[in-house]
Amino acid sequence: MAKRVAVGGFLHETNTFAPTKAGLDDFLGGSGAIPMSRGDQILAIPPTANQSIAGALAHAARVGWEVVPTLWCAASPSAHVTEEAYETITAEIIGRIAAALPLDGIYLDLHGAMVAEHVDDGEGELLARLRAVVGDIPIVVSLDLHANVTPRMVETADVLDSYRTYPHVDMRETGARGARALDLLMAGESLEKAFLQAPYLSAISWQCTDMEPARGLYAEMEELGAGLPSISFNMGFPAADFADCGMSVTAYGPGATETARALMDRIEAAEPAFAGEVLTPSEAVARAKDLAQAATRPVIIADTQDNPGAGGDSNTTGMLHALIAARAENALLGGLYDPQAAMAAHAVGVGAEVEITLGGQSGGDPPVAARFTVEALSDGVFEAKGPYYGRRRMTLGPSAALRIGGVRIAVVSAKCQMADREIFRHLGLHPEEASIIVVKSSVHFRADFAPIAETILVAAAPGPMAVDPALLPWRRLRPGLRLSPGGAAFSPDDLSSKETQNANA
Structure with missing residues (x-):
């Protein structure tokens, strides 16, 4: 009997220091690319598109899922998603999935670095609300390599699987890989989860997977995780001012904990290499x-x-x-x-x-x-x-x-x-x-x-995406996180001291 699977997506990469917010119209229009798609419009997304949803749908066609398309949308990276946009889109995705019950599985194409005006962890909040509605139905999520993965995201989704290239030329492949993981879950397999966060931020200009150190780290990830259904190294998006900003590793399957630790050890050792020359x-x-x-x-x-x-x-x-x-x-x-x-x-x-x-x-x-x-x-x-x-x-x-x-x-x-x-x-x-x-x-x-x-x-001409994360006016990171490779660690005490000095000046 064909597996009945709901699919959808809601993608935004949020720079909390940027000048312009993302409203509902930005998601409706799709920022010059794919506009908001509802129901069967999702099935019309070009199969060649470099999008995770396209890869998941291609897998669904190959294995014969009964696909229930809900809503998929994306907007260009910017400052916070407005509360109106977040609540409207989240409610429609969850409402459409609820109306489609019973289901065998759920596949979502998310970014992983969304911050709304009223919610720091956009994806974690969406997944928690969804989980409360659907119960223990398997949920698999494709994420961007730059996802700021949070404990809540890991807890509420069964698998989070991310792009492995930057430039992101493997989005379609990532969607197919996530769909294969969903097949395992729908067949009754239970997967061990592991999640670790790195102790430092790295600038996006030096995260290219065609260059070192990222090229070597992703090769090691492939080798270490060869026997796992899913393993991801997320570089993080180093311009979102909340506690879980930064790099992380997620792994699923037998030995996930040991594998994740081995990969994180290599990421920590590579810290000095995440730097490069910047010119005026x-x-x-x-x-x-x-x-x-x-x-x-x-x-x-x-x-x-x-x-x-x-x-x-x-x-x-x-x-x-x-x-x-x-x-x-x-x-x-x-x-x-x-x-x-x-x-x-x-x-x-x-x-x-x-x-x-x-x-x-x-x-x-x-x-x-x-x-x-x-x-x-x-x-x-x-x-x-x-x-x-x-x-x-x-x-x-x-x-x-x-x-x-x-x-x-x-x-x-x-x-x-x-x-x-x-x-x-x-x-x-x-x-x-x-x-x-x-x-x-x-x-x-x-x-x-x-x-x-x-x-x-x-x-480095003026602009909101600092080439060095340490240049940004952070206020809400987790204590001890180094603001750049080998740099100073974030401390709320230092922030309070500076504010006191400014108030007394």
Whole structure:
């Protein structure tokens, strides 16, 4: 008899230090990618999409589950999810699952780093409410590699299984792996659980699994966990100010406790290696210009602190000011989120000049007030072809290619991490032919841009995603957690002392 399984999803990565919150409309629209899907709309999510839900549905079709689709949605990383959005979406997911009872299992596609205005542990709260309704039905959850896994999440879900790559090119595979774990549970197998949290935070710029130390740690995870149904090393999202922020290990199956401890020992030993070189905007542009003189491929600069995939609004101008000041030639920058600038360009048309103030809405450096030439216009609808978005249809709204001197800017009307070359190409810009490329991304861009890069530099222009977690104004972490590899430990006593000093000043 076919197993009856409810599926759904609710994804958000929350930077509690970011400038803009995620409301219900952000989830309805899907941040330029897959919009909110209800019921059978979930079954229409492209099977090739690089999303966990797509992998789970593919497994369901192979083994003959009776799928009960509920609700799936995602919004671009930002500050807190509003209470309205959280309560509306959570209630609908749980309500649809309750209406579908009886069930043999439940599969959810979550992120693992959601913080709402009124709930620190977004996923843990959702799972606890769901568990109270469905009882002991097996629940399996796919998580992002950057999940801030909490004890409540581990307690209320039967299995939490996470991506193993950053850039996240294995989301679909992760969904299939989670679905296989659900098959084991629905067959009556009971799995030992293990959960450990690391003693330090690491910056996302140095978490790339194509580089050390992450590459080696994930290889060791695969080796250590070869006999387990599920094992995950979560890097954590180091910009969520609550007690359970940070890296962790979860393992399920025979010997899970010993395996998790062995992996955590390796993670702790790798602490000094989670660091790298960070340049100022002017330093990055100067070095890129020097390298470009002899390069045969583009020099790429990651504008990591304004990464819209980590809560930035993708509109700070530190890198653009640096390119203009250095008189950079044959340079591209994208994608800069400024709907008003895009509409102004559409109003005057291709070939015209437009005098505007571009970007800068999120603070930091001032907007770029100048006259730009409009080189191309687009409705922002295209198919992303790189491995990160996975041939996903993108809807970025009115978009424009603007030129000032030797710099061309891809301006868009929907926040979208610059992780696919088509975001340039749909505006007639050819990244393969550029000398310097600035991308508003931290690591995901590497999936599609690393193959064309001469080298990659990391720059720290103003933005809400600090390249070093120790720079953030933490208030609520667990005591003793080191704020960066080898750095100072968080202490509420130190915070109280500083506040007292400030009050007396």
